[in-house]
Amino acid sequence: MTESQIKQAGLKVTLPRMKILEILETGGEGEGARHLRAEDVYRILLTRGEVVGLATVYRVLTQFEAAGLVSRHNFEGGHAFFELERGTHHDHLVCIKCGRVVEFLDEAIEERQRAIAAEHGFTLEDHTLNILGLCPNCQAGQPRPS
Amino acid sequence: MTESQIKQAGLKVTLPRMKILEILETGGEGEGARHLRAEDVYRILLTRGEVVGLATVYRVLTQFEAAGLVSRHNFEGGHAFFELERGTHHDHLVCIKCGRVVEFLDEAIEERQRAIAAEHGFTLEDHTLNILGLCPNCQAGQPRPS
DNA sequence: ATGTATGCAAAACATTTGCACCTGG
DNA sequence: CCAGGTGCAAATGTTTTGCATACAT
Numbered sequence: 001m002t003e004s005q006i007k008q009a010g011l012k013v014t015l016p017r018m019k020i021l022e023i024l025e026t027g028g029e030g031e032g033a034r035h036l037r038a039e040d041v042y043r044i045l046l047t048r049g050e051v052v053g054l055a056t057v058y059r060v061l062t063q064f065e066a067a068g069l070v071s072r073h074n075f076e077g078g079h080a081f082f083e084l085e086r087g088t089h090h091d092h093l094v095c096i097k098c099g100r101v102v103e104f105l106d107e108a109i110e111e112r113q114r115a116i117a118a119e120h121g122f123t124l125e126d127h128t129l130n131i132l133g134l135c136p137n138c139q140a141g142q143p144r145p146s
Numbered sequence: 147m148t149e150s151q152i153k154q155a156g157l158k159v160t161l162p163r164m165k166i167l168e169i170l171e172t173g174g175e176g177e178g179a180r181h182l183r184a185e186d187v188y189r190i191l192l193t194r195g196e197v198v199g200l201a202t203v204y205r206v207l208t209q210f211e212a213a214g215l216v217s218r219h220n221f222e223g224g225h226a227f228f229e230l231e232r233g234t235h236h237d238h239l240v241c242i243k244c245g246r247v248v249e250f251l252d253e254a255i256e257e258r259q260r261a262i263a264a265e266h267g268f269t270l271e272d273h274t275l276n277i278l279g280l281c282p283n284c285q286a287g288q289p290r291p292s
Numbered sequence: 293a294t295g296t297a298t299g300c301a302a303a304a305c306a307t308t309t310g311c312a313c314c315t316g317g
Numbered sequence: 318c319c320a321g322g323t324g325c326a327a328a329t330g331t332t333t334t335g336c337a338t339a340c341a342t
Binding site: 128 | 241242248258266269281
């Protein structure tokens with residue numbers, strides 16, 4: 001349950017934190033948009049009539065990241081996306097038109113990465129693989145706005 | 147030759163453009179640092195006594211990118227890195243401590259990416275794979291400042 | 293000449309931080 | 318009650334833009 005997740009992270013269970021975690025879980029309204037920018041979270045809260053400062057959203061997201069509750073991604077463009085950490089590592093397939101994000105995991109790729117890091121004497125800490133393209137909807141007719 | 151590359155891009159051959167292209171080719175002084183931020187380029191120019199505005203550096207780099215002369219990467223942190231485009235696609239192994247960047251290309255990974263995009267019905271346009279870790283120098287003693 | 297490029301300063305963003313006030317345990 | 322959290326506004330760092338001047342062709 002959300003409350004225990006926050007407590008477990010060594011943070012006080014406050015209203016803003018619970019609301020933000022809930023947004024990350026539900027993605028706002030329609031599901032699917034699990035990859036949100038700080039400002040998306042802020043805007044969704046406003047839409048719901050919840051008043052939380054943008055600075056707080058940033059602070060909380062950063063704390064959640066430090067606690068391993070969410071992960072931060074730098075797709076293209078200056079802004080970061082946040083996503084609930086569900087324990088399972090995965091990479092992203094991102095639609096360059098509508099922004100849709102599909103997650104995937106490929107063991108062959110994971111294995112090659114470990115090999116490559118080793119070949120160059122690097123300690124493997126993390127990686128980000130983003131495949132950019134057009135999703136089926138955008139190849140066809142109208143993009144589905146995210 | 148650098149001059150023809152600029153002309154070929156439909157841009158006038160000006161001093162700032164030639165200087166910036168040269169910095170990207172030589173990486174400043176010691177070789178190796180081929181992945182530079184806009185401000186790195188600006189600073190290197192200053193060091194050489196060349197006076198070029200930072201805004202111009204940004205403008206020129208953006209134009210070069212549009213012309214396919216350089217490519218822009220968003221590693222971690224708010225800033226972008228620019229690198230001379232040498233026609234050969236490759237991915238990056240980045241040291242999270244000293245910022246050193248090693249390029250690599252793995253055909254097995256490339257192939258799996260094509261397969262994954264296809265499986266999800268995506269048109270593959272591009273991708274970025276950054277493996278983050280500690281380079282040999284940083285694992286041992288002192289990091290080599292970039 | 294003349295359409296582009298440049299430099300500077302100001303604007304635009306995304307994100308962070310200082311500080312007085314508020315709140316959860 | 319009190320440490321920690323929040324809101325607001327101001328600060329930061331990066332990148333973009335407006336505009337008058339300078340330059341390549």
